[in-house]
Amino acid sequence: MAKLTDGEIAQRLRALPAWARAGDAIRKTFTFSKFADGIRFVDRVAAAADAMDHHPDIDIRYTAITLTLSTHSAGGLTAKDFDLAAKIEAAAR
Numbered sequence: 266m267a268k269l270t271d272g273e274i275a276q277r278l279r280a281l282p283a284w285a286r287a288g289d290a291i292r293k294t295f296t297f298s299k300f301a302d303g304i305r306f307v308d309r310v311a312a313a314a315d316a317m318d319h320h321p322d323i324d325i326r327y328t329a330i331t332l333t334l335s336t337h338s339a340g341g342l343t344a345k346d347f348d349l350a351a352k353i354e355a356a357a358r
Contacts, residue, residue: 307325
């Protein structure tokens, strides 16, 4: 899968609320009222990631879940990262 250009990344980020570029990755922190709610969210993300065979880095800090996406095999951001970010947004609803 081909890496996206800076312009393509900026354009795709406009469609993803609160996601931000972090070097060769995109990242967002989701906050939940209870720890268990965050873990259920991670379970939904895991199912979507497995279905796509594309997996985020997940950092769990009590009720704050930070997800970082990058296509390591391509050395940066690809359409796969943004497709998974959209599925993560749906899982958060």
